[in-house]
Amino acid sequence: MYWNSLSDFLAMGGYGLYVWGSFGMTALVMLLEPWLALRRQRAIRLLLARQLLAAMQEEEKQKKSMGAEPEETA
Amino acid sequence: MMPLTHIYKFAAPAAFYPLAGRLIPWFWGLAALFGAIGLWLGLAVAPTDFQQGEGYRIIFVHVGASWMSMFIYLVMAFWAAIGLAFNTRLSGMMAAALAPTGALFAFISLWTGALWGKPMWGTWWVWDARLTSELILLFLYVGFIALTHAIDDPRRADRAGAVLALVGVVNIPIIYFSVKWWNTLHQGASVSLTRSPSMAAIMLWSMMLCALAMWMYTIAVSLIRVRGIILERERHTNWVKALLLELNP
Amino acid sequence: MLRVVTHVIGRDLRLALRRPADVCSVLFFFILVASLFPLGVGPETELLRRLAPGVIWVGALLATMLSLPRMFAEDFHDGALEQLALAPYPLGLVVLGKTLAHWLVSGLPLALVAPLLGLQFDLPPEALATLAFAVLIGTPALSGIGAIGAALTLGLRGGGVLLSLLVLPLYIPVLVFGAGAVDASIGGMNPAAHLFLLAALTIGGLAFAPWAAAAALRIALE
DSSP, X not given: OOOSSHHHHHHGGXXXXXXXXXXXXXXXXXXXXXXXXXXXXXXXXXXXXXXXHHHHHHHHHHHHHHHHHHHHHO | OOOXXXXXXXXXXXXXXXXXXXXXXHHHHHHHHHHHHHHHIIIIISOOBTTTBGGGGGHXXXXXXXXXXXXXXXXXHHHHHHHHHHOOHHHHHHHHHHHHHHHHHHHHHHHHHXXXXXXXXXXXXXXXXXXXXXXXXXXXXXXXXXXXXXXXXXXXXXXXXXXXXXXXXXXXXXXXXXXXXXXHHTTOOOOOSSOOTTXXXXXXXXXXXXXXXXXXXXXXHHHXXXXXXXXXXXXXXXXHHHHHHHHOO | OHHHHHHHHHHHHHHHHHOHHHHHHXXXXXXXXXXXXXXXXXOOHHHHHHHHHHHHHHHHHHHHHHHTTHHHHHHXXXXXXXXXXXSSSOHHHHHHHHHHHHIIIIIXXXXXHHHHHHHXXXXXXXXXXXXXXXXXXXXXXXXXXXXXXXXXXXXXXXXXXXXXXXXXXXHHHHHHHHHHHHHHHHTTSOOHHHHHXXXXXXXXXXXXXXXXXXXXXXXXXX
C-alpha cells in the first residue's frame, strides 16, 4: 500500500481537488447515465404496455357493442 | 467458427432484445471487476510521478475516456456502414444507442483534461491539439444526436445519421491534422498528459484496466439504451405485444 | 457526363440571377460580420491586423453557411429534385453542378469582397492578394461540405440551426489553412504550403462530397 493515512490519500499531495474532481465527475456521469438509460427503458415499456392494454379494452368494448347492436335495432 | 446463419438470427430485433437483456449483467460485472482492480492499482499501488506529483493520477480516467470517445465514434461509423450497405434495422439503433455515451466520454475527457491542465499549465483550458480535437469530436457527437433527433421517421433518421457518421469519420483525421498543424504554428503547450516520461508498468496496467472497464460499461449502457429503442420502434409487432403482456398482466 | 454538370450550373445560375437580392444579402452579411469586430475589440491597427485572417475567414464560413439551405430547398419543394433523382445520370453529378453553382453565387463574390475587408483591417498588399486567393480556392470546399449538410437537413424543422451544428465542425480544416495562409503572408513568410493544403481540401471536397450529398438526398426523398 502506497498511502500512510486516509487524509494523505484524500490530499493527493496537494492535487486533491483536481484528482477527486476528475474521478468524482467520471463516477457521477457513469452512475447517472445508466440510471437514466434504465429509467427511460422502463418508462417506454410501461407506456407501451398501458397503450396496448387500453387498445385491447377498446377492441373488446367495440366487439360487445357490435354484438348488442342487432337486438337494439330489432 | 459460428455459422453465419447464427449471427444473422441475432440481427433481428426480436432475437436481439432478450439476448441483450441476458448479456447486460455480465458486462456490468466485468466493468465493475476491471474498474475495481484498475482503480486499486492506480490509486493505491502505483507510486507517485516524479515530475507531476500525484496530479498525474488523473490519467487513469482521462486516457480511458479519451480512447472510448474516439473508439465509440469508430464503432458508430462501423454500424452506420453496415446499416447503409445491408439495410439492417438493428445497426441504426446501435449507432443511435452509442452516440450519447460517446458524447459523455468526450465530455469527461475534456473535464479531466481541464482539471489536469489547471495545476500543470496554470489554466483550465489550453488550445492544445489533443484537447481541441476532443472538443471538435464532442461537436460531431452533438451534431449526430441533434440530426437523428430532428427526424421523426426512424428509418430516415438512421440513414441520415449513418451518412453523417461516415462523413465525420472520414473528416476526423483531416481535422486532427489541421488542428495539429495550427497548434505547431502557434506554439502550443508542450507538456502532455498522456506522454508521461516515466510510465511504469503498474501505471500502464492500471490505465489499461480502467479503459477496459469503460469499454465494458459502454457495452452495458448502450445495450440498455438499444433495448428501449427496439421496444419503441417495434411496438406494433406481435413479439413486442406478447412481451409487454407477459411483463404487465 | 460533363454536360449534366454544366446544364445544372446554368439552370441554377439562371434561377439565382432572378433573385439577386439573395446573393447580395449573403455578401452584406459577410461585410457586416467583419465590420462588427473592430467595433467590439477597438480600432488599434496592430490588434486588428492580428485578428484579420481569423475574423474574415470566420465571416466567410458563416456567410457560406447561411446560403446553404437554399441549395436544394426550392427544387425539393417544387418536385424538381425528385425528377433529377430519377434521371438516368448519376445524382452525384447533379449535386456537383449545384455545388459549383452555389460557389459561383456565394464563394466567388466573397473572394472578390474579401480584399476590401482586408483593407479595413490594414493588411499589407501581399496579404490582401493571399487573402483573395485563399478565399477563392477555399470556398469550393465549403460549398461541397455544405452540400452534405444541406441534403441531410432538407425539409427538417429548425433546419438552419441544425445545419450549422453539422457543418461548422467540418469547416475547421478550411478555416485553419485559410487563415494560416493569410497569417503567414502578414508575417512575411511564404503561404504556399497552406494554399496547397487548402487546394487539396477543395479537390478532395469536390471529388467526394457530392456523392455523400447525393446519398443524403436520396434518403431525404424516400
